[in-house]
Amino acid sequence: MTRMSWFNTVSLTLGFAFLYIPIVILVIYSFNESKLVTVWAGFSTKWYGELLRNDAFLNAAWVTIKVAVVSSTFATVLGTMAAYVMVRGGRFFGRTLFSGMIYAPLVMPEVITGLSLLLLFIGIGLDRGVLTIILAHTTFSMCYVSVVVSSRLVTFDRSIEEAALDLGCTPSEAFRLVTLPIIAPAVISGWLLAFTLSLDDLVIASFTSGPAATTLPIKIFSAVRLGVSPEINALSTIMIAIVATGVITTSLISKRQVVRQRREEQEAERS
Amino acid sequence: MQRFFLVFIPYIWLVALFLIPFAMVLKIALSDIAIAIPPYVPKFDWAEGIRAFLAQLDLENFIWLTQDDLYWKAYISSLRIAVFSTLCTLLIGYPIAYAMARAPSEWRPTLMMLVILPFWTSFLIRVYAWMGILSNEGILNQFLLWTGVISDPLVILNTNTAVYIGIVYTYLPFMILPIYSALERLDTSLIEAAEDLGCSRISAFWLVTIPLSKTGIIAGSFLVFIPTLGEFVIPSLLGGSDTLMIGKVLWEEFFSNRDWPVASAVAVILLLLLVVPIVLFQRNQQKQQEAEQ
Amino acid sequence: MSNTVFAPWDDPSERPLIKFQNVTKRFGTFTAIDDLTVEIFEREFFALLGPSGCGKTTLMRMLAGFETPTEGAIDLAGQNIAMVPPNLRSVNMMFQSYALFPHLSIWDNIAFGLRRERMPKDQINERVSEMLRLTHLEKFARRKPHQISGGQRQRVALARSLAKAPKLLLLDEPLGALDKKLRQETQFELMDIQEKTGTTFVIVTHDQEEAMTVASRVAVMDHGKIIQIATPDKIYEEPNSVYVADFIGDVNIIPGTATPSGDDTFAIQWSEETAPLTAKSAIPFALDETCHLAIRPEKVAITADKPDDATNAVQGKILDIAYLGNSSTYHVELTNGAVIKAQTANTRRISRRAFTWEDTVWLSWTATAGVLLAS
Numbered sequence: 001m002t003r004m005s006w007f008n009t010v011s012l013t014l015g016f017a018f019l020y021i022p023i024v025i026l027v028i029y030s031f032n033e034s035k036l037v038t039v040w041a042g043f044s045t046k047w048y049g050e051l052l053r054n055d056a057f058l059n060a061a062w063v064t065i066k067v068a069v070v071s072s073t074f075a076t077v078l079g080t081m082a083a084y085v086m087v088r089g090g091r092f093f094g095r096t097l098f099s100g101m102i103y104a105p106l107v108m109p110e111v112i113t114g115l116s117l118l119l120l121f122i123g124i125g126l127d128r129g130v131l132t133i134i135l136a137h138t139t140f141s142m143c144y145v146s147v148v149v150s151s152r153l154v155t156f157d158r159s160i161e162e163a164a165l166d167l168g169c170t171p172s173e174a175f176r177l178v179t180l181p182i183i184a185p186a187v188i189s190g191w192l193l194a195f196t197l198s199l200d201d202l203v204i205a206s207f208t209s210g211p212a213a214t215t216l217p218i219k220i221f222s223a224v225r226l227g228v229s230p231e232i233n234a235l236s237t238i239m240i241a242i243v244a245t246g247v248i249t250t251s252l253i254s255k256r257q258v259v260r261q262r263r264e265e266q267e268a269e270r271s
Numbered sequence: 272m273q274r275f276f277l278v279f280i281p282y283i284w285l286v287a288l289f290l291i292p293f294a295m296v297l298k299i300a301l302s303d304i305a306i307a308i309p310p311y312v313p314k315f316d317w318a319e320g321i322r323a324f325l326a327q328l329d330l331e332n333f334i335w336l337t338q339d340d341l342y343w344k345a346y347i348s349s350l351r352i353a354v355f356s357t358l359c360t361l362l363i364g365y366p367i368a369y370a371m372a373r374a375p376s377e378w379r380p381t382l383m384m385l386v387i388l389p390f391w392t393s394f395l396i397r398v399y400a401w402m403g404i405l406s407n408e409g410i411l412n413q414f415l416l417w418t419g420v421i422s423d424p425l426v427i428l429n430t431n432t433a434v435y436i437g438i439v440y441t442y443l444p445f446m447i448l449p450i451y452s453a454l455e456r457l458d459t460s461l462i463e464a465a466e467d468l469g470c471s472r473i474s475a476f477w478l479v480t481i482p483l484s485k486t487g488i489i490a491g492s493f494l495v496f497i498p499t500l501g502e503f504v505i506p507s508l509l510g511g512s513d514t515l516m517i518g519k520v521l522w523e524e525f526f527s528n529r530d531w532p533v534a535s536a537v538a539v540i541l542l543l544l545l546v547v548p549i550v551l552f553q554r555n556q557q558k559q560q561e562a563e564q
Numbered sequence: 565m566s567n568t569v570f571a572p573w574d575d576p577s578e579r580p581l582i583k584f585q586n587v588t589k590r591f592g593t594f595t596a597i598d599d600l601t602v603e604i605f606e607r608e609f610f611a612l613l614g615p616s617g618c619g620k621t622t623l624m625r626m627l628a629g630f631e632t633p634t635e636g637a638i639d640l641a642g643q644n645i646a647m648v649p650p651n652l653r654s655v656n657m658m659f660q661s662y663a664l665f666p667h668l669s670i671w672d673n674i675a676f677g678l679r680r681e682r683m684p685k686d687q688i689n690e691r692v693s694e695m696l697r698l699t700h701l702e703k704f705a706r707r708k709p710h711q712i713s714g715g716q717r718q719r720v721a722l723a724r725s726l727a728k729a730p731k732l733l734l735l736d737e738p739l740g741a742l743d744k745k746l747r748q749e750t751q752f753e754l755m756d757i758q759e760k761t762g763t764t765f766v767i768v769t770h771d772q773e774e775a776m777t778v779a780s781r782v783a784v785m786d787h788g789k790i791i792q793i794a795t796p797d798k799i800y801e802e803p804n805s806v807y808v809a810d811f812i813g814d815v816n817i818i819p820g821t822a823t824p825s826g827d828d829t830f831a832i833q834w835s836e837e838t839a840p841l842t843a844k845s846a847i848p849f850a851l852d853e854t855c856h857l858a859i860r861p862e863k864v865a866i867t868a869d870k871p872d873d874a875t876n877a878v879q880g881k882i883l884d885i886a887y888l889g890n891s892s893t894y895h896v897e898l899t900n901g902a903v904i905k906a907q908t909a910n911t912r913r914i915s916r917r918a919f920t921w922e923d924t925v926w927l928s929w930t931a932t933a934g935v936l937l938a939s
Binding site: 005007008009011012015016018019020022023025026029036039078079081082084085089092094098101102103104105107108109110111112115116117119120123135136138139142146171172196199200202203207217220221224225227228232233236239240243244246247248251255 | 288388400410502
């Protein structure tokens, strides 16, 4: 590979600077002593301490995590089922409608999804709270899971499933013993995607939550509307740190696995 | 039997929590406002049957939308902001995607991850990060004042400029990734062939690279344009009172004015606006899939 | 000697292991298998040969249970299995892609089918070890499929499908993914294993050489029908149609009209300018019936002078020479414009080639060298 041209180097440098400088500034100012976010008054971790003593935030964080864990688990089960039906189900009544309902939430503006779910919950007299947020999040994130899982299923060699049937598996045994272990990485990344979507969601949660249940994004949004605050910076830093650690670790692990597998394949062919 | 449940459960779930709510939006869009909870008078009663429903159906809320120029302006302004910010994202994203595709192959996975990483971090936080930068006493103004480029702080926060910056920033990964994947597949010997046949570097870029990355450009543009049109968080945090975007109008109609029928009618129109780009986007994706096979 | 030859298909008292009775399979409007009847006997190595899309894979998938016939019955050992799902059939299949389970070790891959039968642990151990020995894979038992080479993967797939001791083993292009040299070695290995285990093998292949090498009988298929079923030598020497003659090996096809000229002998008028050809045929042809004379190139002699005693002799000019190492094929253009191929074995290492381009030569063959086929 030849060295990169100056143009490419400049666009990469500027591009990544644009992507990361705002985040870096946000993190730096979370350690600012001053209440005024724009004035640097020395290093301090006091806002992290404040945050830990703020019950409202801690409660909201707890609700958010509960909602995210439950809804992403449901979404993974339903999304995997939907993906399997779409890729392997053959023909059934209303297949076009089904695939439309799987893809539509991906492009639907959040305000509309939120509004429509709220109208449903009021229409059937369901009190808004943790349950309604979970139902809403499960619905839109199952579609993302189904896209991730079905893209894996499409590249899956169908004869592997047939081999399991041929060797005496019932269809459900074949799914449990062969298909599921092989598509597991896609199912896991589907879960992670559903989890972060749920953690992140403001608009749909605002429509479907009640006074009894407030999620962290709703809390942050109402705080931020009043202006910048170092406490929010601290909270953001913690969230960014968690996500970055998670993403970097998983990508390093999967990269190592790919490298190892390729090396072993080469060794096998040489012997 | 197993197959029946496999199809049935996700199917019913989506019908109950996606299709029916959506039908309710339509229904309420055709209802009258009332001071009650829920604040609307239902127009549709199953007992009365379809005929009565059709007789009662009125487009009052839609007529209201056409009469009040707030909504017109909001739709037009949303479209304008979406188109313009999609163009900006393309102009900024293309060189980055191009440079990534031309980077040494051992760097590419890392660069990929650096582009995807912001996508996993909270959208809200990434928008919030700009509030501290763009405000009158923000980092940007402090920096510009310090360098002496300006003598008075620029007003950026709570203007449309801030909205553009916010959109470009948050949606940039959606533009970069499809273009990058199109450019990475591009065989470099095609450019060598073009140069061999007498193209200059720049004309080879225009005649070979751009056409062959077209599907990526189209996919990326729609991935930015479609969610931008209904965007709520960015205009409400970075935009000012004069920033009109339809997502924000819908939100305010719903939470502040509590006019659910009008909010529903706004939603229906927004969706109609989205149908064309969504269909075009689907067609582009299909074409790309066919080309790959 | 003749009574020890394995030929159950000639013995009317033998009951077939598999019997397809008027089987038809349609996918929508497309007919993949068209009213097909065939019998396969125990311990046979049966090859289904044909171009892609001829229905051979569909036929095999119906045996495995992945497709059900639209019409007709499939009997396995006297039982109709047409509607039995694949997991309840004592038929196993070796897949073209091998379909090894990537998340399981070689050992677990081979034990997979035995575990589904709830076989006791010690018996599983014994059976898997036996299979590993049979396929020379003992060293690799603990490895994962991606840690072994393509040839080894092929043997794992074979061991896995044989482990349950099926009545019938199906092999779908089993050697397609191997390079030529390895493929030839593996063909003999397959025959060896088939003989040792006594299992009935049905192999699907588009490679005629492979089918001829391994099979006891070959079925040549086209458009969902079986054109001919016979032993490899009969398929080659006594094809029943122009399609089979042309599909298997190299052949000259000379179209003409027949005139009976005595005891199973016919004179074939094929060109205005040349004398009729003489050929023997057990199948009768009427006067002026159109026919095709199929002659293999190696049965056509090439000489500089006209041979005295040849039944058929024609003169021509050498158009092309293909040197293949072990043999050379000459393309000879006759005076009437037809091109006939003649092949000679290169039995000596150092010798000058007798003929070169543009040489005028004589081609000759006997009355029994070719096969006379109806059109």
